[in-house]
Amino acid sequence: MTMSLRHAVLGLLARRPSTGYELTRTFDRSLRSSWHARHSQIYPELAKLEAADLVEVVGRGARRSKTYDITEAGRAELRRWLVEAEPDRSQRSESGLRLFLTPLLETAERRATYERDLAHVEAELAALEALRAGMQSATEPEVFAPQVELGIRVNNVLRSWLHEQVEAPAASGGRHGRTET
Amino acid sequence: MTMSLRHAVLGLLARRPSTGYELTRTFDRSLRSSWHARHSQIYPELAKLEAADLVEVVGRGARRSKTYDITEAGRAELRRWLVEAEPDRSQRSESGLRLFLTPLLETAERRATYERDLAHVEAELAALEALRAGMQSATEPEVFAPQVELGIRVNNVLRSWLHEQVEAPAASGGRHGRTET
């Protein structure tokens, strides 16, 4: 009953008309931090959205490509979802789960996993900062500046937290809250 | 191929032996920020884990309840997954998607959605801070302190970012990057 893919597609088309192929790449690039979808999901969803008159084909190009745009009804539905629909805040993050379980490991292994995460966060930060730098010259940026700023801040918090965990003095691993006698 | 539910269950049982019913509640409480599962998924998963000798029944109580504990093989599998398995960092966060799409709204509506998010973040922060306060006296805390600290820091970043968006001077809504002439 979530059906967020529908609104993700509507949202991307509200930014600019696109082919299914372009949407697929956009999911990988701009949206990869919060949503993801494969082409095998996107093409059928576009067909359903077209049947519901929420999007329409506005052009056919080379290689059988179809360019879709959002309709007025689609904009209304997108607006309704953003403003009126109750957000589903449940998340499903394997990284979060790992972070939650990592204290169960012994010191050396725990540090190793934190260091792996740290390397990933540094890479994310570098990518986001490159994006921010590139946006200042771009005439039509891919992403909104404040969102990039938020990503940088969150990753900075993650980085400093992970750094503290790596530097921290040894704490007990194994079963939580029990003292092994 | 992700199969993280399996490792989430193993991880919770590594903290302490539990019944399926207790695991269900723990998913709602401790793990709600990164993973979720219903009892209809947990009971069959426990049966599969038992068949694979990764968990075992260590007691039967009132009302037909079965208490499970992780086995040595289960601990080995959990450790292997945490240390060796390549993390799947793809996320699926409706809140993230909403944040990404909110700039498409006009000023008034955009502010309203940021304010709704702000209220939610404040509530999260209050809950986390209450948890931190309660943990100092508890003999066997439910959650590890550094993880709570991380949650507080991330939510603080979100709060200040949302606050800036609410206070920000009006910026263009509508189709991104285009100037409506």
Next chain:
DNA sequence: AGTACCATGTAAGCCGTTACATGATTCT
């Protein structure tokens, strides 16, 4: 001619949600 990439679709199967279903224990 061959390779790489653009572009769209379908099918099988797993994962997760909602709904259905049952029974035990405790409290009033």
Next chain:
DNA sequence: AGAATCATGTAACGGCTTACATGGTACT
């Protein structure tokens, strides 16, 4: 006795991933 809560299970359905499948266009 009835309601609330504890406790465990199964079934139907839809979403998402992986894999299968096809063809167009550009480059060398």
